[in-house]
Amino acid sequence: MSSDEQPAAPRRGEAVVLAGLRATLAKMECALSSLAEAIVWTDGEGTVQWCNRAFDELAGRPHIQVLGKCVRDFFVLRQAGKPVPQEENPLFGARACGGLCCDIETPNGIVLVEIQSRKLQLTAREDILIFVIRDVTQEQLALELQRSLREQAAAQERAEELNRQLFHADRLKAIGQLASGVAHEVNNPLTYIIGNLDHLAAVTDAFRADPNQGLPADLEEVIEETRHGAERISRIVRDLKVFSRSEQDQDDRSIDVRDTLDVALTLLGNEIHHRATLKRDYRSTPSVRCSESRLAQVFVNLLANAAQALSEGHSDEDEIRVCTRSDDQRRAIIEIHDTGSGIDPRDVPRAFEPFFTTKPVGEGTGLGLSICHGLVVGMGGTIEIESDVGSGTCVRVTLPGSVDSPAARSQTGRRLKDTAVGRLLVVDDDPAVARSIVRMLRAHEVVVVNSGHGALEKFTSDRGFDVVFCDLMMPDLTGMAVYERVCELYPGLAERFVFITGGAFTASAKRFVRTVPNLCLDKPLDLASVRDVIQRFVSSSARNRKQSAG
Amino acid sequence: MGRIVTFDEVVSAEDVPVVVANQRGLIDRVNQAFIDAFGWSQSEVAEQPLTMLIPSQFHDAHNLGFSRFLATERATLLGQALELTIVCADGRELAAEHFIVAKKIDDDWCFAAVIRAP
Numbered sequence: 001m002s003s004d005e006q007p008a009a010p011r012r013g014e015a016v017v018l019a020g021l022r023a024t025l026a027k028m029e030c031a032l033s034s035l036a037e038a039i040v041w042t043d044g045e046g047t048v049q050w051c052n053r054a055f056d057e058l059a060g061r062p063h064i065q066v067l068g069k070c071v072r073d074f075f076v077l078r079q080a081g082k083p084v085p086q087e088e089n090p091l092f093g094a095r096a097c098g099g100l101c102c103d104i105e106t107p108n109g110i111v112l113v114e115i116q117s118r119k120l121q122l123t124a125r126e127d128i129l130i131f132v133i134r135d136v137t138q139e140q141l142a143l144e145l146q147r148s149l150r151e152q153a154a155a156q157e158r159a160e161e162l163n164r165q166l167f168h169a170d171r172l173k174a175i176g177q178l179a180s181g182v183a184h185e186v187n188n189p190l191t192y193i194i195g196n197l198d199h200l201a202a203v204t205d206a207f208r209a210d211p212n213q214g215l216p217a218d219l220e221e222v223i224e225e226t227r228h229g230a231e232r233i234s235r236i237v238r239d240l241k242v243f244s245r246s247e248q249d250q251d252d253r254s255i256d257v258r259d260t261l262d263v264a265l266t267l268l269g270n271e272i273h274h275r276a277t278l279k280r281d282y283r284s285t286p287s288v289r290c291s292e293s294r295l296a297q298v299f300v301n302l303l304a305n306a307a308q309a310l311s312e313g314h315s316d317e318d319e320i321r322v323c324t325r326s327d328d329q330r331r332a333i334i335e336i337h338d339t340g341s342g343i344d345p346r347d348v349p350r351a352f353e354p355f356f357t358t359k360p361v362g363e364g365t366g367l368g369l370s371i372c373h374g375l376v377v378g379m380g381g382t383i384e385i386e387s388d389v390g391s392g393t394c395v396r397v398t399l400p401g402s403v404d405s406p407a408a409r410s411q412t413g414r415r416l417k418d419t420a421v422g423r424l425l426v427v428d429d430d431p432a433v434a435r436s437i438v439r440m441l442r443a444h445e446v447v448v449v450n451s452g453h454g455a456l457e458k459f460t461s462d463r464g465f466d467v468v469f470c471d472l473m474m475p476d477l478t479g480m481a482v483y484e485r486v487c488e489l490y491p492g493l494a495e496r497f498v499f500i501t502g503g504a505f506t507a508s509a510k511r512f513v514r515t516v517p518n519l520c521l522d523k524p525l526d527l528a529s530v531r532d533v534i535q536r537f538v539s540s541s542a543r544n545r546k547q548s549a550g
Numbered sequence: 551m552g553r554i555v556t557f558d559e560v561v562s563a564e565d566v567p568v569v570v571a572n573q574r575g576l577i578d579r580v581n582q583a584f585i586d587a588f589g590w591s592q593s594e595v596a597e598q599p600l601t602m603l604i605p606s607q608f609h610d611a612h613n614l615g616f617s618r619f620l621a622t623e624r625a626t627l628l629g630q631a632l633e634l635t636i637v638c639a640d641g642r643e644l645a646a647e648h649f650i651v652a653k654k655i656d657d658d659w660c661f662a663a664v665i666r667a668p
Contacts, residue, residue: 022616022620025614025617028614048607049609049611
């Protein structure tokens with residue numbers, strides 16, 4: 001630099017300007033140095049003219065040893081372990097544009113960085129290159145962690161779905177195994193129901209032929225026995241429904257474990273009956289909160305195991321004892337004892353392992369107890385086995401008590417007398433079901449229509465019903481569609497709908513039953529429940545009429 | 551030569567090259583050892599910016615660092631031996647050890663540096 005290029009000493013005004021410029025430069029220096037990103041600018045050859053503190057740290061050298069050096073001397077850029085080719089390397093100024101993600105080796109180890117670079121032409125003779133280098137190692141680790149967590153969650157979801165499928169498959173398998181026993185349980189009452197009905201038909205014929213001969217003395221007994229048989233079938237079907245519920249319908253609710261044990265015992269009645277004497281020892285037990293279907297699956301598996309541990313034909317010698325009680329922590333304890341040959345103590349610890357079985361090849365999958373274990377643990381409970389070779393086995397299930405009040409056994413057989421006469425509409429596509437309801441409710445004025453469209457047509461001219469018993473699943477127009485239309489057209493009438501169903505087997509019907517505020521009654525209808533419903537609606541109508549009149 | 555550490559010791563040193571500058575970044579004076587070592591005359595450097603002694607690739611860093619020191623009064627390079635480069639009167643750039651010190655005199659900073667070429 002020659003002396004004639006040097007500026008003259010600044011005058012006072014220039015000194016003020018200089019001081020202002022210095023203040024601005026100072027702010028820039030401080031601001032850029034405070035950033036976490038490493039910033040460096042170089043001349044066109046890559047010689048460092050300035051850099052911030054973050055760059056010094058990345059380079060692992062004091063500031064003064066970074067200045068004036070070539071930026072390429074500090075780092076080797078690598079991608080997938082290989083040096084980045086010169087034509088893609090932003091540190092080679094001629095190609096300095098855009099961004100690049102790569103590893104750089106620093107004195108502190110390998111760091112994953114994103115390098116943004118820009119080439120600026122300040123004057124015709126002067127280019128500068130600016131690099132902003134951001135350490136994205138932590139960011140990348142966070143992303144990888146996030147991805148790993150997502151993958152774990154997906155794997156967990158897949159595992160849970162597999163478990164659900166496994167549970168369901170186990171239940172279907174059990175239903176298959178139970179089918180012959182259940183058929184037997186149904187066929188027995190069917191035998192005497194059909195026999196009794198034949199007998200009643202003969203009695204009716206004889207009465208028509210000679211009304212003076214009077215009715216046989218056992219008529220009431222025959223009718224009561226027939227009803228009892230039908231109720232037995234109804235109970236078996238209801239229990240099968242509880243057991244066979246799909247995995248999508250596993251809502252937790254407060255359950256009396258004794259009711260669920262009875263469901264399992266009904267389904268396995270035939271299996272147990274031929275092998276052992278069944279003893280129930282049901283003591284006060286807290287309610288538990290879980291899926292009734294899953295709990296039934298556990299009990300069916302355990303009771304089937306207990307039955308299979310006993311040989312056929314010795315039912316008077318062998319025993320299956322089912323006990324329930326609570327412990328001092330308000331947990332429900334369920335024990336299933338059998339007097340079978342017991343389990344070898346060496347096998348007990350492995351009993352809940354998947355695919356572990358002591359049964360002969362082809363007779364057991366070894367999944368039953370493992371599935372029970374999974375289900376019980378899923379309910380927050382425990383399952384354990386105590387066994388003595390030669391004297392039998394006890395499987396103990398412990399479940400946490402729910403916060404609900406102590407379980408009260410379900411009540412059946414309640415009879416109510418009709419006290420008020422109502423006007424009812426029955427909407428059911430099965431004429432036999434409709435006729436039976438008419439007979440059942442003969443104390444009331446009952447109108448019947450046999451289709452959803454028929455119901456809507458009826459409502460155009462006649463809506464004076466205290467209750468509308470509407471079948472849910474009808475081929476022309478479902479009960480749900482009828483209800484939806486009535487909600488739009490006659491909201492007052494919609495409140496008087498009571499749905500009756502032999503089983504909500506479509507997804508939309510299941511959802512509807514869960515969400516609709518109206519009552520849903522299961523077929524076969526329980527007369528006491530139906531009468532109870534009618535009385536409530538009729539009383540409510542009477543009150544409304546009275547208030548309107550007042 | 552004894553150990554030169556303080557500002558006063560630097561500005562009074564005669565047997566090592568010394569340059570003294572003001573807080574505007576202009577050179578006040580250089581000693582004879584400096585003139586002998588780097589070829590500049592007193593008249594060539596007096597009242598000229600320090601950047602005339604600094605290679606151009608260090609100008610940005612000097613301007614920013616000098617400005618930051620004046621604004622913050624926090625030094626990063628003062629009081630330590632620094633391996634830097636100096637521009638000689640004939641245009642050569644020589645690696646030289648710089649030892650820079652500063653002192654505030656009547657509200658103005660004064661800077662002095664001992665510059666030893668090998």
